[in-house]
Amino acid sequence: MPRSGRSGLIPTRGHPAPPPDQGEPGTEQAASPPDQGEPDAEPPAPPDRGEPAFDGHRPPPAEVVADCVHCGFCLPSCPTYLLWGEEMDSPRGRIHLIKQGLEGEPLSETMVGHFDRCLGCMACVTACPSGVRYDTLIERTRQQVERRHVRSPRERALRAAIFALFPYPRRLRLLRGPLWAYQASGLRNLVDRTGLLRRLAPTLATLESLAPRLTRAPRPPRRVPAYGPRRAAVGMLTGCVQSAFFPGVNSATARVLAAEGCEVVINPERQGCCGALSLHNGREEEARRFARDLIDAFAAERLDYFVVNAAGCGSALKEYGDLLADDPAYAERAAAFAARVRDLSELLVELGPVATRHPLPVSVAYHDACHLGHAQGIRSQPRELLRAIPELELREIADPELCCGSAGVWNVLNPEPAARLGERKARDVLATGASLLVTANPGCLMQIAAALPRAADASGPRSTSPRGDRGMALAHTAQVLDASIRRLPVTRLLD
């Protein structure tokens, strides 16, 4: 009978595990489709034969795995399935791999490879009719991988470099502007050796092409008073990439909040990374450390809300309660903190507008950042805010559920497939014919900006965009609202 539901009902038939001479684990990486960078100088770490993939500390929950009925509805929403058409690079296949791990299969090089290739976009969570919490599964799995799997020295170095760089806004800032600043920094040794800079080069070039809005902004003030009667006191996250590369977005966020009657508490000197990148890449301890620090940074403030304008950070902050649940000193505070976290658009819709919106005659394509749409379920709020701006025309992008390929640092770790996903998204964005792309995540902004010129080239001379090689103007939702509220000319967004 067609049966679904709890797995493991019928014992697996077929061959028992192949004898050692057939397994050929050493050749697995070569058989994988995506370019994982240069071939490793050393052979991959031997598979931990015999030892089950997961230990007892926060393993992926078997009952969540059992929720998967193998219907496959998640497949079309998965970027890696679209790229490679392979079961093991789909959510259903990854859940199956996790299940194998829970059943005692070792954490092989192969398995880790397929877990690593997940972008963590969570489109599958949205698509799943059975409500499988794939987000929980992959997050727990990644923590196990980071703790238990020994990566190749090259991989280790690259990841170390990434996590020595991205969660630190000051270090990130050194990558901008003249190269001497970077060369003079202590980062050089670390970053050069791993080839990270080469991987970052296209992104950095994109950033420079966005230069007009990247001029060095002054450090944000500690507090911004509410304009008019105070409706709420809100903390605000400045973020790492956001504050380093898009300080204008933070200024706009603070101004919009103030205009809507919020007293904004920023405490820029006290806040660091929120831990999102670490959390989404399985670096559990690091994430917990960042989370505790951020909670401490605002411990003295009496805040109604804590506002985030970067989608990835927002989804991580909302998980603080779970992340620190087993930390007696922080569990309660973390849960209370997480409960106050709001995405900017979420809070603005919750509060309702008081500031007058002035016309912005512009056509806007709105891109759902995965960590806003899929992870936080926030899709209608930004659209509602944009539609409320007189003369602004909102256009939908085809396949809105598909990830643009940015996915935190995934595009740094997987540059080639990320570029393909970026181009696909950029083509869909260009097809809207809109003159401004709006999204709520710095990663998406950079990824699509980098892909737009390539997509414009690929689609031929007829579809030359008004922005020439840059393809299209880009902005964060906060900047569009800010421009409308401050009655700025639309050219300020388009130039």
Added chain:
Amino acid sequence: MTGDDDGRSTTTGPDGDRSAERAATIGRLAAELRTRLDADQVIDDRARLRTYECDGLAAYRVVPALVVLPHTAQECALVVRSCVAAGVPFVARGSGTGLSGGALPHPDGVLVVTSRLREIREVAPADERAVVEPGVINLAVSRAAHPHGYYYAPDPSSQQICSIGGNVAENSGGAHCLKYGFTTNHVLGLQVVTPDGELVRLGGAAPDSPGYDLVGAFVGSEGTLGIATEVTVRLVRLPESVRTLLAAFPTTDAAGAATSAIIAAGVVPAAVEMMDALAIEAAEAAVRCGYPAGAGAVLIVELDGPAVEVEAQFAEVVTLCRTHRAFEVRIAADEAQRALFWKGRKSAFAAVGRLSPDYIVQDGVIPRTALPEVLRRIGELAAERGIRVANVFHAGDGNLHPLVLFDETIDGQTDRAEELSGAILDLCVAYGGSITGEHGVGMDKATYLPRMFTDDDLDTMQLLRCAFDPRSLANPGKIFPTPRLCGEVPGRRKGPHPLQEAGLAEVF
């Protein structure tokens, strides 16, 4: 019926020598294919192989010996030819959403996955045709045709992910097949790899190709006659008007009577779908579709066509629902509301997972007029066994999808659920229906096929299989309960056929 051995498992009987020999054969086959294909197209890593061990019916699992992902029809033919040369069986798989185990791998065989053959070759609205590769997703065909005012009519519930190649193999239907027919009514031409490894074109873009209707024979043959590598499908004009209503009834009897009345009135709705109270509960839990509270059954009735026709008939349908005790009739005001009506229905299978840890999705057909009676009998059978059954079905054409809910951790429930599920099929056959309306026979119902057909019927069907696949290499073990050999085989074969050797097959 799931745990029994089908005679192919390597865990029973064969000695280690044969097992090692088969492994060596696969090893040589993999090595040969690697010389002709990219490395990532040939999968023999065990963890990866295991992700292919089941399709949409996860109760059956067999790890394939090898997985190959061809990029072209020629590569697909190459793989099959290599299998023929090595005497290795092969099984085709698309998106792996089938619900009868039709794409269940063979433990000693190659799984040929068509998910990378996903180009839409041509959309020709002026000819009302599209030409697609087998891995193209069903919904993608409609999306490509929409800008021209056309769509691809067959719409199985899994249309967002199921592939056209899989649809061809299973002759997939969908909610709208009451009016528009099944895959077989919408496929005009095929390019197939025969079980010999030859690329052959059957049918074409124009109707009524001369000779036997091998397209008709191939569609629905569940991968036992070869692998489709290109499919020419009919496109249908998007209707001028679509009107959808959701009617809530106190009982399934009342909803069934309303359905019969609608059909008797000469209306051919695009779809008539029914859900009972338990199915509604599941759908609400999953997608919050907001169906009327307290309904013992809901009907979704959809009419489409020229606006004037739809207007005239829709009013009649609304009246008929009311006269048959519908206590609430909602009419979709816009596309969003229509989508919400359908969302509940289309998510129902997977949604039942929220009500019960385990469940069986059954698929049977009865004459539409027997609906109230059969539903009552199903209810009685379920009550006798202390098992809950949620009913979701295509009421217009009598296609039942009882969802048998159970919990395997409760002693004996699994057996009772399976027994009930089989009893429901017996009921369908007893009322002159079918053991499967759209999910196919596959692995799951092969043993049930003799309840519908005589040995002579099955023998006759196997004549067709033997014509295409005299070596029994194409998806062996599916559809037919008894493996049979085809007598003389064109070409050479070394040694006795393994099945013959095992004494399991009678020579046909």
Added chain:
Amino acid sequence: MSDVPGSVDLLATIEDAGLVRPAGPVDVVGGVPARFVAEPATTEQVATVLAAAARHGLTVVARGSGSKLDWGHPPTALDLIVDTRRLAGVVEHAAGDLIVVVRAGTPLAELRQLLAPAGQQLALDDPLPGATVGGVVSTNTSGPRRMGYGTVRDLLIGVTLVRADGVVAHAGGKVVKNVAGYDLGKLVTGAYGTLGLVTECAFRLHPVPAAQAYVRCRVPLAGAGGADLVGRLVATVRAAQLVPDALEVDAPVDGPIELVVLIGGTTAGVAGRAEAARRLLAGAAGPGPTGADLEVLVDAGSPPPWWSRYPWLPGDTGLKLTGVLSAVPDLLGAARTVADRHDVPIRVRGSAGTGVLYAGLPANAEPDRVAGVVEELRGAAGTAGGHAVVLTAPDRVRDRVDLWGPVEGLELMRRVKDRFDPEARLAPGRFVGGI
């Protein structure tokens, strides 16, 4: 094989004497006289007859009303005609389920009358009056309404057949939705009786529409200009939301082409759609050479006299021309051009809405010229993505032309035939590739 000495005695002694008789002067298929005729009334009797024929190695051709016995090639040998006219009548009509099970020898016209009181129909036209269900299935004939309802393959949901060895087999069933087992119904549809003898068919039925209207449009242009205009009109109708049951074209040897749209549905709906069709067609000529609107009539009562009739008379050459929809005007134009070039009058008629046309050439046409016409039309149909098949022709034409033309998958078809009828005793040589 058929010259087994004493076959008559064997048949007479072993089988029920009432089933088999010696053939008479009219018991001829394509000019080949039969030796015996069997007239079974049940599937079991057909099985008995065919089992006996198998034992004696007799070649067999099934015959219904005989309306298409001159189609295809003559059998290469003929011992026994199995006449199905006693194998008639409705087995089951489940009106509530919109299905009918009917024996193969039942004439379509009779079935129509039987179903009418229930307001139901088997939506198959019979271009040759008197045709039986079995004959229609075996030759896969269709008429104008194939556009709205499909053909045999779309309506046949179950089949009972008797194999060459006398074994009775069923496939499909009595429910419309059913994917259990192979769809042998499709395999025997249009197989010219070469795979088995169909004894019973289950069909899905449709309600008879409450109203219908024929919208008739006369295209004043002749030649290529006329064909092009027909193409525009056909495209206009298809692009509109008329949902016609039929879209037929009739291009006589000379004189204006006529295009007819059949619309069926509710009384109110048909009136509105017919008027919409009239307006569309009248205005669709556009600023062509005539300048004026086309003459369009709406006739709610009866079809034009040529409706659902092949454009040929008994003894003529009749072709089936198929192509993709956009190539329908090309096929019409090609027929006109070829007719002029070979100086043979050709009448073309058929379903412009599905790309299935028929062409008739008079019996007295010079065989060489007919052969030239067939060759060129076959080329045109091939370009159009379809085929040109000679359904029927006088003997002297048959000698000159390849009736079937190119057939895709012929090798597989031979293998199918070899499995179902390894001794090639059923309608031998009648079908494609000498099957």
